Amino acid sequence: MSTLKTTNLQHASAASPAIVLAADGSATAQLSSINGGPLAGARNRIINGDMRIDQRNAGASVNNIAGGLVTLDRWSAYGAQAAKFSTQRNLNSVTPPSGFTNYLGVSSLAATSVGASEFYGIYQVIEGFNASDFAWGTATAQAVTASFWVRSSLTGTHSGNVISYGTTVSYVFAFTVSAANTWEYKTVTIPGPTVGTWNTNNGGGPQIFFNLGSGSSVSTAPGSWSTSAINWGATGAVSVVATNGATFYITGVQLEPGTVATPFERRSYGQELALCQRYYETGFTKMYATGVTGVIVIAQHYAVPKRADSASISYSAPPAGTYSAPGSLEWNRAAGFSANRSNGPEIAFAWTSSSEL
Numbered sequence: 587m588s589t590l591k592t593t594n595l596q597h598a599s600a601a602s603p604a605i606v607l608a609a610d611g612s613a614t615a616q617l618s619s620i621n622g623g624p625l626a627g628a629r630n631r632i633i634n635g636d637m638r639i640d641q642r643n644a645g646a647s648v649n650n651i652a653g654g655l656v657t658l659d660r661w662s663a664y665g666a667q668a669a670k671f672s673t674q675r676n677l678n679s680v681t682p683p684s685g686f687t688n689y690l691g692v693s694s695l696a697a698t699s700v701g702a703s704e705f706y707g708i709y710q711v712i713e714g715f716n717a718s719d720f721a722w723g724t725a726t727a728q729a730v731t732a733s734f735w736v737r738s739s740l741t742g743t744h745s746g747n748v749i750s751y752g753t754t755v756s757y758v759f760a761f762t763v764s765a766a767n768t769w770e771y772k773t774v775t776i777p778g779p780t781v782g783t784w785n786t787n788n789g790g791g792p793q794i795f796f797n798l799g800s801g802s803s804v805s806t807a808p809g810s811w812s813t814s815a816i817n818w819g820a821t822g823a824v825s826v827v828a829t830n831g832a833t834f835y836i837t838g839v840q841l842e843p844g845t846v847a848t849p850f851e852r853r854s855y856g857q858e859l860a861l862c863q864r865y866y867e868t869g870f871t872k873m874y875a876t877g878v879t880g881v882i883v884i885a886q887h888y889a890v891p892k893r894a895d896s897a898s899i900s901y902s903a904p905p906a907g908t909y910s911a912p913g914s915l916e917w918n919r920a921a922g923f924s925a926n927r928s929n930g931p932e933i934a935f936a937w938t939s940s941s942e943l
Contacts, residue, residue: 666704714785727778745820751790755782799825
């Protein structure tokens, strides 16, 4: 191997060097992008990819339902039939891969025979605003790369898909688990689709899905975009739900523009929590109006504005004290809500607000 010794690297048509090498071995570089994406911040379009945030369940185990159910923040579980697998943050307390402290764990609860049109899996829907620069559905659609750490008790070909939320445009990908019960790093590059309709607003955009089992009529060969029907997995791929007690763990999920996987983008806990709270937030509200016996109204502003107006709001008893539930909502907006109580003087309740995709 030989060494090229120089001081600058500069294109023949450029006005200045792209890379300046210093005598101490360091370098100064002028970069316009990393892997075709932003230089810093927001490379990873997955929220809670390291599975730290679990506002709803606080680490408790949750069984899947027939349909979709949010597990860890921004991650949902889908099952054609209920109670076929459980999900939990740090299920079975295995050691995460280096640099991570949490993972999303799945455990099969039965040896399930998956029907021809049935499918099971975990997924995240990316808001359209957060993927608008992909330019999907146009002639300049960008390729993206998914990277993640995975560990399963079942070796062989596993699979998943990327779809346009609410449409029939889908791309099936596959990856191989080589050793049982061992963390392995995987990367998958997905070509940019020039077809389909892709939201670029606050609705659902791309959705990434990790398959836990799918039937023959909703499975296909991986590696190409389809517009006629959604395929949820690769033909012949491993079915986690088909083996009672089988496990599937995942963390460090990243989806970024370009064809090269870069190191996992780490955000502070506060940043990650705020990103999650755009879709789900909990809180406690109390007001005591001395001398008031009629209608009282309280306004509650969110820590983070929600994805959309008219988020789903529910009430429950507060952690301590008297539960004085509101009578009705006065208004419900992305920034917050107001509620009234007709027989004051006190109003006190815990609340949750969801604007999940």
